[in-house]
Amino acid sequence: xxxxxxxxxxxxxxxxxxxxxxxxxxxxxxxxxxxxxxxxxxxxxxxxxxxxxxxxxxxxxxxxxxxxxxxxxxxxxxxxxxxxxxxxxxxxxxxxxxxxxxxxxxxxxxxxxxxxxxxxxxxxxxxxxxxxxxxxxxxxxxxxxxxxxxxxxxxxxxxxxxxxxxxxxxxxxxxxxxxxxxxxxxxxxxxxxxxxxxxxxxxxxxxxxxxxxxxxxxxxxxxxxxxxxxxxxxxxxxxxxxxxxxxxxxxxxxxxxxxxxxxxxxxxxxxxxxxxxxxxxxxxxxxxxxxxxxxxxxxxxxxxxxxxxxxxxxxxxxxxxxxxxxxxxxxxxxxxxxxxxxxxxxxxxxxxxxxxxxx
Amino acid sequence: xxxxxxxxxxxxxxxxxxxxxxxxxxxxxxxxxxxxxxxxxxxxxxxxxxxxxxxxxxxxxxxxxxxxxxxxxxxxxxxxxxxxxxxxxxxxxxxxxxxxxxxxxxxxxxxxxxxxxxxxxxxxxxxxxxxxxxxxxxxxxxxxxxxxxxxxxxxxxxxxxxxxxxxxxxxxxxxxxxxxxxxxxxxxxxxxxxxxxxxxxxxxxxxxxxxxxxxxxxxxxxxxxxxxxxxxxxxxxxxxxxxxxxxxxxxxxxxxxxxxxxxxxxxxxxxxxxxxxxxxxxxxxxxxxxxxxxxxxxxxxxxxxxxxxxxxxxxxxxxxxxxxxxxxxxxxxxxxxxxxxxxxxxxxxxxxxxxxxxxxxxxxxxxxxxxxxxxxxxxxxxxxxxxxxxxxxxxxxxxxxxxxxxxxxxxxxxxxxxxxxxxxxxxxxxxxxxxxxxxxxxxxxxxxxxxxxxxxxxxxxxxxxxxxxxxxxxxxxxxxxxxxxxxxxxxxxxxxxxxxxxxxxxxxxxxxxxxxxxxxxxxxxxxxxxxxxxxxxxxxxxxxxxxxxxxxxxxxxxxxxxx
Numbered sequence: 008x009x010x011x012x013x014x015x016x017x018x019x020x021x022x023x024x025x026x027x028x029x030x031x032x033x034x035x036x037x038x039x040x041x042x043x044x045x046x047x048x049x050x051x052x053x054x055x056x057x058x059x060x061x062x063x064x065x066x067x068x069x070x071x072x073x074x075x076x077x078x079x080x081x082x083x084x085x086x087x088x089x090x091x092x093x094x095x096x097x098x099x100x101x102x103x104x105x106x107x108x109x110x111x112x113x114x115x116x117x118x119x120x121x122x123x124x125x126x127x128x129x130x131x132x133x134x135x136x137x138x139x140x141x142x143x144x145x146x147x148x149x150x151x152x153x154x155x156x157x158x159x160x161x162x163x164x165x166x167x168x169x170x171x172x173x174x175x176x177x178x179x180x181x182x183x184x185x186x187x188x189x190x191x192x193x194x195x196x197x198x199x200x201x202x203x204x205x206x207x208x209x210x211x212x213x214x215x216x217x218x219x220x221x222x223x224x225x226x227x228x229x230x231x232x233x234x235x236x237x238x239x240x241x242x243x244x245x246x247x248x249x250x251x252x253x254x255x256x257x258x259x260x261x262x263x264x265x266x267x268x269x270x271x272x273x274x275x276x277x278x279x280x281x282x283x284x285x286x287x288x289x290x291x292x293x294x295x296x297x298x299x300x301x302x303x304x305x306x307x308x309x310x311x312x313x314x315x316x317x318x319x320x321x322x323x324x325x326x327x328x329x330x331x332x333x334x335x336x337x338x339x340x341x342x343x344x345x346x347x348x349x350x351x352x353x354x355x356x357x358x359x360x361x362x363x364x365x366x
Numbered sequence: 367x368x369x370x371x372x373x374x375x376x377x378x379x380x381x382x383x384x385x386x387x388x389x390x391x392x393x394x395x396x397x398x399x400x401x402x403x404x405x406x407x408x409x410x411x412x413x414x415x416x417x418x419x420x421x422x423x424x425x426x427x428x429x430x431x432x433x434x435x436x437x438x439x440x441x442x443x444x445x446x447x448x449x450x451x452x453x454x455x456x457x458x459x460x461x462x463x464x465x466x467x468x469x470x471x472x473x474x475x476x477x478x479x480x481x482x483x484x485x486x487x488x489x490x491x492x493x494x495x496x497x498x499x500x501x502x503x504x505x506x507x508x509x510x511x512x513x514x515x516x517x518x519x520x521x522x523x524x525x526x527x528x529x530x531x532x533x534x535x536x537x538x539x540x541x542x543x544x545x546x547x548x549x550x551x552x553x554x555x556x557x558x559x560x561x562x563x564x565x566x567x568x569x570x571x572x573x574x575x576x577x578x579x580x581x582x583x584x585x586x587x588x589x590x591x592x593x594x595x596x597x598x599x600x601x602x603x604x605x606x607x608x609x610x611x612x613x614x615x616x617x618x619x620x621x622x623x624x625x626x627x628x629x630x631x632x633x634x635x636x637x638x639x640x641x642x643x644x645x646x647x648x649x650x651x652x653x654x655x656x657x658x659x660x661x662x663x664x665x666x667x668x669x670x671x672x673x674x675x676x677x678x679x680x681x682x683x684x685x686x687x688x689x690x691x692x693x694x695x696x697x698x699x700x701x702x703x704x705x706x707x708x709x710x711x712x713x714x715x716x717x718x719x720x721x722x723x724x725x726x727x728x729x730x731x732x733x734x735x736x737x738x739x740x741x742x743x744x745x746x747x748x749x750x751x752x753x754x755x756x757x758x759x760x761x762x763x764x765x766x767x768x769x770x771x772x773x774x775x776x777x778x779x780x781x782x783x784x785x786x787x788x789x790x791x792x793x794x795x796x797x798x799x800x801x802x803x804x805x806x807x808x809x810x811x812x813x814x815x816x817x818x819x820x821x822x823x824x825x826x827x828x829x830x831x832x833x834x835x836x837x838x839x840x841x842x843x844x845x846x847x848x849x850x851x852x853x854x855x856x857x858x859x860x861x862x863x864x865x866x867x868x869x870x871x872x873x874x875x876x877x878x879x880x881x882x883x884x885x886x887x888x889x890x891x892x893x894x895x896x897x898x899x900x901x902x903x904x905x906x907x908x909x910x911x912x913x914x915x916x917x918x919x920x921x922x923x924x925x926x927x928x929x
Contacts, residue, residue, distance in 0.1 A: 073506065085506040098510045106485060112468060112477065119461045119484070125419060126412070126455060141454035143510055144488050146517050148448040149557050151491035153520050157550040168519035173501050175519075176512055180505050203504045207497035 008061070011051070012068045018044055018096065019072060019086030025103040026084040030110045035117035038104070042121055045097035046136075052093040066090045067186065074187040089183055097136055098143065164210060164267055165217040173207075174215035178241030185244060192244035193251065200255060209259055212249075216242055216271050216278075246275055260285050261310075269321045273329045283336050290315055290340070290358075295351050302354055319358055337362075374417055377410050378430060385439040397445060401555040401585045404449045405592075411440075411455040418462040426463065433463070434479070441483050444491075449556035453487050460484050517562050524550065525569035544581045547573070551586040558589045559598040568601055571608045580612060587613035595623045607651045617657060621664045624648060628681055634891045636898040639684050649688035653696045655706045658689070666762060676891055679765060686766040687902075690720065711763045715741045719767045724903055732786070735774050738764070739788035742795060747803070761799040771796045772899060775860050778817060785817050798849030809850045816854055820861050829867050831874035834858070852888070855879065859892050863910045872913060876921070883928070886921060893918045 021041055024030065033041075055061040066089065073088045084103075087096060101122055104110055110118070123137050164170055184191035199208065220242075249256050260268060260282050272279035289310040293302040302312040322333045337359055344353035350360060384403065388396045418426060426433060440446050440456055447453045460480050468474040492499055492509065502512055527542050528550075551570055557563045567590060570582060590609055593599040601609075610617035624646045631638055643649060652658040665682050672678050708716045718737050726734065742764060746757045764770070774789045787810070794801070794809040801809065819837040823829055838858055862868040862875055880886040893914050900907055 088506050092511065095510050099508055102488065102508070102510070105481075106489065112474075113466070115481070116464055116466050119464060123454075123458050123461050125415065125458045126451065137454065140488060141451065141457070143513065144453045144457075144490075145448060145560060146513050146562065147489075147491045147509070148444050148453070149560060149563060150513060150517050150520060152444055152448055152553045152557070153517075153524065153550075156553045157524055157546060158520065159546070166523060168516065168523040169498055171523075172512060172516045172519050173498065175515065176502065176505055176507055199504055203501055204497045207501060211501065 008064060011061075012064065014044075014048070015065060015068055015087065015093075016072060018048055019069070022086045022096070022100060022103070023084060025100055026107060028109045030104065030107050030114070033110065033114050035114050038114050038118050039121065041100060041104075042097065042118075045100045048093055048096050052090070052096075056090075056094075062090060065093070066183075069093075070183045070187040074184065074191060089179075095139070098139060101136070101140065164264070165214045165270075167214070170210055170214040171218070173211045174218055177211055177215050177245075178218065181241035181244045185241075193248050196245070196248045197252070200252075205258065206262070209263055212245060212259070213263055213267055213271055215245055216275060218242065246277055250277060250281065256281055257285060265317050265321045268318070269325050269329075272322065273325045279329055279332065283333065286315065286318060287336065287340055290354050293354055295354075297351075300351075302357065315354075316358065316361055320362060323362055370413075371417070374413055375429070377413070378436070381407060381410055382432060382436055385436060385443070388443055389439075391443045391445045397552060398585065400443060400445045401552070401589070404446070404452070404556055407440075407446065408450060408452045408455065411452060411459065415455055415459050415462070418459055421462075423463065423465055434476075437463075438483060441486055445556050447487060447490070448560075450559055457484055457487055460487075514562070521563055521566045525565045528566075528569040528573045544577055548581050548583060551582040555583070555585050555589045558586075558593045561599075564599060564601070567599070568605045571601070571605045571612075582612070584613065587616050591616035591619060595620060603647055603650045606647050607654055607657065610651055610657055611654065614660070617660055618664070620646065620648065621661055625664075625668065628677070633677065634887065634894045636680060636684060636894055639681055640688065643681070643685050643688050649685065649692040650696070652689050653693050653702075655702055658707050661685070669762070669765075676888070679768065680891070680895065682766060683768045687769075690722075708763060710759050712741065712745060715745070715760075715763065719764065719770070723769065723773060728905075731773055732777055732789070735770060735777065735792065736786065736788045738770060739792040743788075743791055746795065757799060761795070764796065768796070769899060772895070775856055776864065779820070779857065779860055779864055782821060785814055790814060793853055794850070797853040798847055801847070801849070805847070809847075809853070812850060813853065813857070816857055820857070820865075824861075824865050824867055826867070829871050831871045831878055834861075834868075834871065834875055835878055855885070855888065856892065859889065860896075863896065863914055864907070866909070869909060869913050872917065873920075876917060880921070880924075883925075886925060890918065890921050890925070893921070 021044070025041070055065070069087050069089055069092075073085055076085065087093060087099075092099065101118070104115075104118055105122075122140065158168075165174070181192050181195070184195045249259065256278075263271075268282065272282050292309050293304050293312065293315070295301075296303045304310065319333065319337070323330055325333075337355055341347075341353055341355035341359060344355055347353050347356050350357050384399070384407075388400050391397050391400050421429070430436070437456060437460055440452075447456075460483055463476075463480050465473050465477055468477055489509070502509075528547070530541070547570070550566070554563060554567060554570065558567060570586070571590070587609060590599065590601075591613070594601060594606065594609075610620065624642065627642050628639060631642065648657075648661055652661055665678070665685065668678050669675075669682065704716050704720055705711075705713045715738070718734055718741065721734060723731065742760055745760045771793060774792055778785050778789055778793075790810040790813055791806070793813065794806045798806070798809065816838050823834060823837055835858075838854060858875070858879070862872040868875075876889060880889055897911065897914050897918070899905070900911065
């Protein structure tokens with residue numbers, strides 16, 4: 008077992024190197040050896056993919072390694088990150104080498120010969136590398152064509168295929184990170200938050216929180232190439248992290264569409280409490296402008312009356328128990344303010360009045 | 367060889383011209399034209415690769431100075447890259463152009479340029495600049511990790527949007543705009559054989575537009591049909607039925623494809639014919655009357671064109687049998703009445719013909735036979751019955767269920783009683799539909815005579831082949847038509863198989879009868895058909911079955927030798 012795991016680690020290193028300038032020292036023989044190695048590991052993947060114990064050992068080693076390498080930050084080009092990657096490690100290697108300008112002419116020529124011997128050349132493998140590379144190219148143009156000519160961003164965000172795919176990937180990584188280290192997910196998510204475009208990240212988080220819970224399949228069955236799998240407990244990790252990061256939660260609740268937030272809140276009770284807390288906070292920042300006759304904020308970044316109203320309205324249209332909770336909160340805030348029935352004195356009174364029969 | 371290279375050069379010029387017009391396939395016309403030519407272009411690329419790999423770099427540049435341009439233009443056309451194996455062949459062509467040892471900076475630059483084209487094919491269409499690319503990179507995923515999953519999600523999402531069209535007819539906001547549906551069908555043309563895209567193809571086929579006109583691209587139907595006929599895509603029968611109902615040329619091509627397979631396969635093997643027919647999905651699709659009519663029409667045409675060739679007749683009968691089986695499976699409650707499938711036939715005739723012989727005990731088969739005969743006779747001899755399409759239509763309808771004729775022959779031979787006129791008429795009609803009433807009466811007389819002979823001979827202790835044939839030929843009119851001769855041969859052959867005395871002399875008799883190639887094939891056809899029929903109807907024929915199989919083998923061998 009240990010020699011095998013060391014093979015994995017060393018190949019992972021090779022994979023990292025294949026993207027660096029170091030490849031300028033590679034000659035055709037090195038290229039050939041690297042490809043053979045990848046082929047061997049792919050064979051291992053197919054052989055032991057359904058063998059629970061060996062597979063788990065390999066997964067652990069790869070997850071730990073990726074984690075220790077700082078997979079959550081510094082290195083832009085990782086080695087092997089998980090077990091599925093093993094299934095197409097030859098493609099990973101080939102594409103990195105092909106795109107690396109520092110690879111010498113002789114080595115490059117040899118690489119192309121190895122990768123593309125030509126149609127009609129018999130291969131011992133049922134799915135030759137050449138065909139799989141061509142299939143990947145074909146799938147990419149398929150995505151491009153469908154995207155360009157048929158795609159329209161789905162208003163129902165969790166159903167949008169781009170967001171859904173990203174959400175699935177995020178959840179898969181979270182599952183792996185959890186296995187590497189218990190505190191892993193929080194650190195991982197925080198680092199992502201620092202590095203990635205936040206707008207998109209927020210939407211992906213929302214989509215991830217709303218992925219349908221799928222019954223866990225036995226791991227042995229999953230040998231398919233590409234495509235993240237079941238969400239599992241990744242969703243719980245997300246919630247845990249959000250609860251610990253109040254500034255993220257504030258942005259999350261402020262910038263995502265109202266309807267989406269309501270659905271998230273219905274699904275995750277702990278988040279709904281934080282959301283309501285934020286809303287009441289924001290509400291308290293508004294004061295009544297006698298001249299204009301409306302509730303306004305002191306600063307420009309304060310929430311407006313309309314926004315507040317929209318959110319509460321949406322929440323009141325959610326199914327119980329969320330709806331009931333919202334109404335209770337509104338009523339208790341109103342009571343704290345003095346339980347006025349007259350408008351203009353307590354924002355909570357006014358909200359309840361405006362919500363009318365909905366509340 | 368030289369001719370090949372001349373062909374390749376002129377092809378090259380042709381495709382160079384095309385690619386220049388298509389550019390990046392961004393306009394509707396260029397996309398349409400590209401889609402029409404995708405298969406031929408791929409063939410050209412294959413030939414080109416075959417030539418390139420034999421040449422060295424300088425020869426290539428001499429013969430095809432603009433080859434770089436040709437390949438580059440192909441790479442920038444996303445429809446070409448999405449089709450079948452074109453991307454693979456393009457890469458292989460480009461690899462042929464790489465200079466192993468570049469001598470100067472010019473050659474190095476060329477290498478670089480070719481390299482970048484290869485990269486483009488493999489890694490084009492990234493989401494690098496957009497947030498998606500950054501996100502996936504941030505998570506440590508490479509395109510090969512997530513593209514398959516992304517494609518799957520897109521396909522499923524588009525497919526479910528299309529289906530909402532169907533279910534939510536009144537919810538206008540959720541309906542996909544017709545232009546988008548048309549766009550999608552256009553874009554799917556190169557992708558039809560990619561298995562990931564199959565749910566989308568199925569959704570497109572089965573979505574019912576709310577427009578009066580067809581919104582799917584005709585090239586889409588063609589592409590799907592071609593892929594289906596070559597087994598490069600697997601679709602459920604419901605989707606195929608939609609395809610054929612919405613696009614008539616596809617259905618016609620499917621039937622012609624079946625005909626070609628039947629013609630080019632081994633003659634006289636009903637089992638194989640049954641396989642081909644079932645494989646084509648046409649019997650299941652024909653449960654929908656519109657499809658049945660078209661297929662039936664094409665069979666009718668083939669029959670007329672070949673003057674009632676026995677192979678075509680056999681195909682019609684096997685098809686009908688498969689169709690009836692499919693109909694029974696499909697309709698627990700009959701969606702369409704039988705009359706719908708045979709609008710020109712008399713309903714009572716259709717009903718009787720469609721009866722399954724296995725539902726009736728063997729001893730009672732003469733009843734439906736008489737009934738059929740009476741009905742047919744009435745239609746054929748009654749000049750005023752215009753609504754039933756005339757004698758040919760009736761004959762054609764009966765020919766669908768030709769198994770009844772074989773049953774009639776067996777009934778006649780198995781019984782010692784006086785042959786009923788109804789059965790004689792039926793057989794005479796079946797084998798010579800165009801005869802006038804006098805001719806037919808004559809045939810009936812002859813057949814009766816032959817039957818009488820056979821009966822007498824069967825009572826003899828010993829029998830010789832020569833006797834048999836002599837007796838059968840006795841009293842026959844020299845002018846008897848080919849139909850009557852075929853009928854009589856049939857009687858003889860059935861006699862040889864079914865009657866114990868006959869089996870003993872079967873080989874000799876067959877040897878005497880099979881004096882021409884055509885008759886030999888006829889006998890082979892008879893044996894094959896009989897075995898097939900007995901098997902299907904579960905008829906026990908001990909002794910006869912083995913004999914028939916042996917004779918079949920021997921005759922096949924004979925035919926092989928003569929060839």
